[in-house]
Every structure is written in C-alpha cells, then in structure tokens.
Amino acid sequence: MISDADLIDRFRGHMLSRDNAAHFRGRLDHQLLIDRCAECGVWHHPPAPACPACWSMSITPTAVSGTGTIHLVIFLHQHAPIPGFDDAMPYPVVTVELDEQPGLRFTGTMVGAANDDVVIGRRVRLDWIDRDGEPVPAFRLAEVAA
Amino acid sequence: MISTHNPIKNTVAFAGAATTGLFPKNTERSQTSYAVEACISVLRQCGLGPDDVDGVCGSFPMAQRMQETLGLTSVTWFANPHIPFINQVAAATAAVSAGLCQVALVYHGAYRLPWNTSAALRDPFRAADASIPTGPPNPDTVAGAIGYTAWASRYLHEYGVTKEDFGLIAINDRSNAATNPTAAMREPITMDDYLSARMVRWPLCLLDMDIAVDGADAFVITTAERARDLALPPVLINAVTLGMTARNSEDQIDGLRHHGQQVVIEALRAKSDFWIDGADIFFPYDGFTPIALNWIENVGYCGPGEAGDFMRQHWDPATNSVRVNGRVPFNPHGGSLSEGATQGSGHVREAVHQLQGLAGDRQVAGARTALLTPGGFFFNAQGLTLVSA
Numbered sequence: 001m002i003s004d005a006d007l008i009d010r011f012r013g014h015m016l017s018r019d020n021a022a023h024f025r026g027r028l029d030h031q032l033l034i035d036r037c038a039e040c041g042v043w044h045h046p047p048a049p050a051c052p053a054c055w056s057m058s059i060t061p062t063a064v065s066g067t068g069t070i071h072l073v074i075f076l077h078q079h080a081p082i083p084g085f086d087d088a089m090p091y092p093v094v095t096v097e098l099d100e101q102p103g104l105r106f107t108g109t110m111v112g113a114a115n116d117d118v119v120i121g122r123r124v125r126l127d128w129i130d131r132d133g134e135p136v137p138a139f140r141l142a143e144v145a146a
Numbered sequence: 147m148i149s150t151h152n153p154i155k156n157t158v159a160f161a162g163a164a165t166t167g168l169f170p171k172n173t174e175r176s177q178t179s180y181a182v183e184a185c186i187s188v189l190r191q192c193g194l195g196p197d198d199v200d201g202v203c204g205s206f207p208m209a210q211r212m213q214e215t216l217g218l219t220s221v222t223w224f225a226n227p228h229i230p231f232i233n234q235v236a237a238a239t240a241a242v243s244a245g246l247c248q249v250a251l252v253y254h255g256a257y258r259l260p261w262n263t264s265a266a267l268r269d270p271f272r273a274a275d276a277s278i279p280t281g282p283p284n285p286d287t288v289a290g291a292i293g294y295t296a297w298a299s300r301y302l303h304e305y306g307v308t309k310e311d312f313g314l315i316a317i318n319d320r321s322n323a324a325t326n327p328t329a330a331m332r333e334p335i336t337m338d339d340y341l342s343a344r345m346v347r348w349p350l351c352l353l354d355m356d357i358a359v360d361g362a363d364a365f366v367i368t369t370a371e372r373a374r375d376l377a378l379p380p381v382l383i384n385a386v387t388l389g390m391t392a393r394n395s396e397d398q399i400d401g402l403r404h405h406g407q408q409v410v411i412e413a414l415r416a417k418s419d420f421w422i423d424g425a426d427i428f429f430p431y432d433g434f435t436p437i438a439l440n441w442i443e444n445v446g447y448c449g450p451g452e453a454g455d456f457m458r459q460h461w462d463p464a465t466n467s468v469r470v471n472g473r474v475p476f477n478p479h480g481g482s483l484s485e486g487a488t489q490g491s492g493h494v495r496e497a498v499h500q501l502q503g504l505a506g507d508r509q510v511a512g513a514r515t516a517l518l519t520p521g522g523f524f525f526n527a528q529g530l531t532l533v534s535a
C-alpha cells in the first residue's frame with residue numbers, strides 16, 4: 001500500500017487528511033469509496049469521522065456503483081491553468097445524485113458527452129480519467145436502453 | 147429546535163458606521179490600512195478615543211493587530227469570527243450584552259485577493275500574501291463560491307424561469323448605486339447589457355457576481371444606554387441570527403427549499419418585532435444574483451421561484467429599481483454587485499446610515515426599520531433586524 005506521504009504527494013491539489021485518505025487511496029484503484037456507517041448503513045459525503053444519522057464512529061469507506069442522476073450542472077468558461085487539464089471550454093462540472101441514497105451526491109466532470117446533452121436529470125455512470133498521472137473520477141452518460 | 151428567546155432585543159446598538167469607500171482596482175494600500183482608516187473614522191464620528199474601546203471584533207486584520215495599530219489601551223474582549231459580516235455583528239452583540247466589553251469596535255476589510263480576482267496577482271504584495279497552494283487547483287468541484295453557480299442551474303431547472311430573473315437583481319442594484327458616491331460601479335445597466343455580459347461559469351456571467359474591491363467598513367457596537375450618550379443617533383439591534391442545516395456542503399444541501407436561509411428566517415422572524423410588512427428597507431444579500439432571489443422568496447414576499455415575477459410587479463420605472471408597494475427598496479446602496487463585495491458589511495453600514503437619517507441622496511424618507519439577510523445558503527446564511535432608537 002502506498003505510504004501516507006506518497007498519497008499526499010499524488011493528490012497535491014486536494015486537502016488530504018486522515019478522514020479522507022481512504023477515499024483518495026480508492027481513487028488509485030479506480031474505486032469511488034464513499035463513507036458508510038457500519039452500524040446503520042447510512043452513507044455520507046464528504047468524508048467525516050462520525051455518522052450524522054446515528055453518531056456511530058464506525059465508518060467504512062465503501063465502493064459505490066457509480067450510477068446516478070445529474071442534479072446540478074455548471075460550465076466553466078475560464079479556469080486557472082492546470083497541468084494535464086483539458087482546457088476545452090466550456091468545461092462541464094456536474095453534481096450527481098448517487099443511486100445508493102437520496103441526497104448523496106458526488107461532483108466531477110463529464111466525459112464523452114456533448115455539452116448540450118449535459119443537463120439536469122440525465123442518467124450517468126462513473127468513469128475515470130487521467131490528469132497528469134492523477135486518476136480523476138468523472139461521469140459519462142449512461143447508455144440508453146435499446 | 148429553534149429558540150425564540152431574544153433577551154438582547156433593543157439592548158445593544160450600533161452607535162456609528164463608517165466606510166473608506168470601495169475601489170474596484172488594485173490600490174497601492176494594504177488591507178490593514180483600509181480597516182484602520184474606517185475604524186478611526188467611526189471612532190471620531192462617535193466621539194470615542196483609545197481609552198473608550200474595550201472590545202475588538204473584525205474579519206481582517208486580526209484583532210490584536212488592530213488594537214496595537216490604534217493604541218487601544220485596555221481591551222477585555224476580542225475575536226476574529228469567519229465572514230460574512232453578521233458573524234462579527236452577532237459576536238460583538240453577544241459580548242456587549244454579556245458584559246465582556248462595553249464598547250466594541252467592529253470592522254471588515256474588503257480586499258482584492260487572488261481567490262476573488264485573478265487580477266490581484268499582478269500586485270506582487272497581494273501575490274505574496276496569498277497562501278501558496280500545494281498543487282494545481284481542482285476544476286472538478288462546486289466547493290466555495292462556485293456552489294452558487296451550481297444551485298443557479300437548479301433554480302432555472304426547478305422553477306422553469308430564465309436568466310432574466312437573475313438580471314433583475316443586477317439592474318436593481320446598479321440603478322440604486324447611482325446615488326451612492328462610495329459605490330464601485332455606478333453606470334446603469336439594461337437587460338441587454340446583462341444578457342450579453344461575459345459568461346464566467348454558466349449559468350452565471352460577470353454581472354451575476356459581486357465586484358472585488360479594496361476598502362473597509364467599521365462600526366461601534368455598544369449598549370443602547372451608552373449609545374444614547376454618544377454623538378450619533380443609535381440604531382438598535384432588534385434580533386440577530388445565523389443559520390445552518392445538517393447537510394451544509396455546497397453539493398450536499400437538501401435543496402433550494404431547505405438550506406441555511408430557511409433556518410435564519412424561522413429564527414429571525416420569531417425573534418423580531420416586525421417582518422416584511424413593517425420593514426422600511428430590505429437588504430437581500432447579493433454576492434451572486436440567485437442568492438438574492440432566494441432571500442426574497444424565503445422572507446415571504448412570494449413563493450419559491452417567484453422572485454423574478456415579484457420584482458417585475460413591484461418595479462418602479464422612474465428609478466428602474468424595485469420599490470415594494472411603491473415604497474420599500476432592495477439594497478438601496480447598490481449591494482455587493484454594484485457597491486462592491488463587502489461580505490455584508492456594506493449592507494449593514496447602509497442600514498445603519500439609513501436609520502440614522504445619514505444616507506444622503508438615497509435617504510429613504512422616514513426609514514425606521516431594516517431587514518437584512520446577509521450571506522448565502524451553506525454555512526453562511528445570516529439575518530439581522532434593526533430599528534431606530
């Protein structure tokens with residue numbers, strides 16, 4: 001397993017802590033780990049050391065299916081330069097309501113979709129992109145059933 | 147469980163308010179310099195000297211720096227709560243009420259820094275002042291101010307309205323700023339100007355976002371009794387509150403109908419002696435246009451998604467701004483969008499001046515009550531009601 005120091009170095013653009021380290025370790029394996037309560041099963045995000053539903057401190061970062069529905073969407077028309085960043089503007093950022101639990105959301109970019117198709121209510125699934133060596137969770141439109 | 151208990155009601159007062167003016171450019175002065183100028187100004191207006199101030203509460207700079215700079219002889223209470231500015235007002239009000247201090251100097255230094263305008267990096271002192279990021283910025287987020295852009299998309303989606311509703315806030319503010327000599331932007335704008343403004347993060351454009359400025363506001367908060375002995379008319383704090391919900395991260399709040407604003411409204415309304423029917427002026431915070439629309443709806447002027455229609459119904463063609471029932475203005479100083487991004491200190495300063503009768507060309511005739519709702523949705527929604535003494 002990658003050391004704590006190396007993990008922090010791999011994710012220099014993020015504020016890593018002991019509470020979210022497992023989530024970022026998961027990213028290295030292309031696993032989206034979201035905190036889940038071992039007592040009552042309720043999910044929460046961002047990572048935190050206690051369950052907001054039952055106050056248990058027994059929290060298990062757990063992989064989610066990665067499927068969900070676009071809840072919020074913005075398009076960046078400008079952004080500071082980032083190594084390995086696809087600077088094609090407007091750049092979509094979506095907040096996806098994950099299927100695991102109502103109100104449980106994760107924010108990332110969209111890949112493989114025309115911006116006109118990135119709208120609130122569309123179904124999406126998790127994918128991964130590489131940004132200058134950093135695995136970044138992103139979303140794709142879910143295949144439409146035939 | 148929201149308490150309706152309000153023992154501070156009308157026992158603590160603003161004795162004065164002062165500003166340096168707000169400038170939408172990198173001036174060759176420090177943030178501390180502006181804050182100190184505003185503090186000296188308000189203390190002189192109130193007739194107070196360095197021996198009279200025993201409380202210090204600001205955003206930037208740190209209280210100890212302010213005390214030393216002004217040579218305040220004996221300070222028994224000080225704090226630097228997080229912005230927006232009602233955090234400072236609430237802390238100082240509580241401290242005065244509890245007797246931790248009697249005369250609190252309360253201030254906010256607004257300053258153009260790289261987090262609110264990249265142009266700040268052209269000033270080597272500002273660039274040096276910025277905390278050095280350990281890695282490249284992350285674009286895949288709605289954390290921080292971007293959260294309002296994200297919920298703006300939801301506002302359009304849920305309520306089936308257009309960006310023109312956002313534009314009404316921008317136009318109202320700019321029209322009002324025309325009579326405010328300290329405002330950063332005073333040229334009137336049209337809906338065409340709004341709709342053709344440069345897009346920054348869809349759905350919000352340049353005119354949806356407040357203007358980064360250099361400048362400062364300062365206030366004296368003291369007991370109502372002491373304020374009556376000072377030089378200016380006191381403005382009494384009727385009620386003050388902050389508000390948060392259990393899920394307050396930018397992308398995790400329950401939704402537009404349940405975030406910090408609803409908590410603020412329930413508490414403030416229960417604690418105050420008046421509400422919208424009795425308010426002579428309303429200050430919906432406008433760091434981003436959709437925040438103001440939400441406040442207009444949440445205080446009860448209209449239902450969810452109806453703020454745009456409400457503003458159109460109460461639009462005064464003569465001033466090209468809102469006058470509710472032909473009378474009550476929204477953000478008569480121009481708000482953060484036109485006066486400058488003050489984290490609410492500009493709204494508070496304008497309210498105090500209006501209720502003191504010191505608002506110059508934009509004085510609202512006979513104004514005796516003001517309802518202020520600074521801050522946004524997440525961990526920064528706030529409320530304040532003020533009455534003339």
Ligand SMILES: [Zn+2]
Nearest residue numbers: 037040051054
């Ligand atoms: Zn639990």
